[in-house]
Amino acid sequence: MRLQYSTNIRIVEMTCTGNVDHRVLLNAFEEGADGVYVAGCMEGDCHFLKGNIRARKRVNAVKKVLDEIGIGGERLEMYNLSSAQGARFAQIANEMAAKIKELGPSPLNKARSGNGCCGCSKEGETK
Amino acid sequence: MIIAQQKPLKDIAALISECNKVMLVGCAGCVTVCLAGGEKETEIMASSLRMMREVEGKPLQTITYTATRQCDPEYIPPMDEMVKDVDAVISLACGVGVQYMAERYTDKWVIPALDTKFIGGSTVHGEWVEKCGLCGECILHKTGGICPIIRCSKSILNGPCGGSQYGKCEISKDVDCAWQLIYDKMKALGKLDKLMEIQPPKDWSKSRDGGPRKAVREDVMIG
Ligand code: SF4
Numbered sequence: 228m229r230l231q232y233s234t235n236i237r238i239v240e241m242t243c244t245g246n247v248d249h250r251v252l253l254n255a256f257e258e259g260a261d262g263v264y265v266a267g268c269m270e271g272d273c274h275f276l277k278g279n280i281r282a283r284k285r286v287n288a289v290k291k292v293l294d295e296i297g298i299g300g301e302r303l304e305m306y307n308l309s310s311a312q313g314a315r316f317a318q319i320a321n322e323m324a325a326k327i328k329e330l331g332p333s334p335l336n337k338a339r340s341g342n343g344c345c346g347c348s349k350e351g352e353t354k
Numbered sequence: 355m356i357i358a359q360q361k362p363l364k365d366i367a368a369l370i371s372e373c374n375k376v377m378l379v380g381c382a383g384c385v386t387v388c389l390a391g392g393e394k395e396t397e398i399m400a401s402s403l404r405m406m407r408e409v410e411g412k413p414l415q416t417i418t419y420t421a422t423r424q425c426d427p428e429y430i431p432p433m434d435e436m437v438k439d440v441d442a443v444i445s446l447a448c449g450v451g452v453q454y455m456a457e458r459y460t461d462k463w464v465i466p467a468l469d470t471k472f473i474g475g476s477t478v479h480g481e482w483v484e485k486c487g488l489c490g491e492c493i494l495h496k497t498g499g500i501c502p503i504i505r506c507s508k509s510i511l512n513g514p515c516g517g518s519q520y521g522k523c524e525i526s527k528d529v530d531c532a533w534q535l536i537y538d539k540m541k542a543l544g545k546l547d548k549l550m551e552i553q554p555p556k557d558w559s560k561s562r563d564g565g566p567r568k569a570v571r572e573d574v575m576i577g
């Protein structure tokens with residue numbers, strides 16, 4: 228399956244979403260990410276049993292922080308999908324990229340004028 | 355342990371709105387265990403404040419440090435150098451830690467980031483309850499290991515009161531009647547007769563009476 232998905236997404240691999248700490252998420256935004264989504268296994272399918280359930284709680288907590296600091300909690304999302312769902316992966320990537328495009332760049336995105344050093348615009352980070 | 359909770363971020367941000375550089379100091383003691391002011395919470399708060407200020411177009415510089423115990427003066431001096439050029443210190447310790455920081459750094463404005471709530475422990479991960487009233491004279495041997503001073507809403511010593519219903523306190527169906535717990539425990543211990551002894555009014559002079567309390571152990575004093 229050779230599926231196309233939005234090219235402005237940077238994938239950050241982690242052993243399990245249970246390893247996604249509040250700081251990892253905040254750090255991505257502080258570094259200028261316009262949006263971040265955490266892609267975990269289906270609920271009930273986490274190799275570490277509850278990693279994804281806990282990750283969702285942390286994502287919700289960080290969303291509140293983002294709202295409070297004026298970045299907007301809607302720039303952070305959590306999705307659950309299995310590694311066999313390639314099409315769903317591409318769909319989520321595109322969905323999130325479209326949503327972020329609509330929201331516009333994060334106020335912390337240094338290249339938000341659109342003419343960053345190399346024309347790059349980091350738009351998403353995933354697990 | 356001491357249970358504390360963070361103040362709203364916007365309140366802390368408002369206090370430091372004039373500062374360009376602040377130091378956030380966590381504590382590796384109680385507030386780490388109750389997840390309010392440990393290394394992790396200190397970094398999260400620093401990052402949140404920096405981003406908030408960046409969004410406002412008034413960038414903030416931060417330094418973070420976590421002391422072994424802010425309530426112990428010997429762990430404060432290692433911060434002497436770091437504290438020098440900051441406009442304010444935000445302490446994520448309990449009220450004791452905040453005071454030790456303020457005492458040592460006389461020319462610095464020390465801001466408490468937490469509200470120190472009570473002495474208690476956890477029930478499940480993420481929930482803490484009050485367990486000790488710091489009354490100054492422990493009577494837990496008389497009450498089956500359940501503190502009526504803090505766990506009974508009226509702090510009565512010869513309970514229960516007339517409001518005890520189906521094991522719950524009259525203030526809320528979610529609060530156990532401490533005296534029901536005490537009765538059940540003493541019954542299980544076969545010590546109900548002890549509960550028949552009338553307790554005299556508590557000697558509150560051992561508690562918050564006559565100003566701040568002091569505990570002294572001359573045999574361990576150095577020098
Ligand atoms: S109902 Fe029980 S816990 Fe509540 S005030 Fe009365 S004796 Fe104390």
Ligand code: FES
Nearest residue numbers: 243268273274278
């Ligand atoms: S292994 Fe935990 S979310 Fe996938």
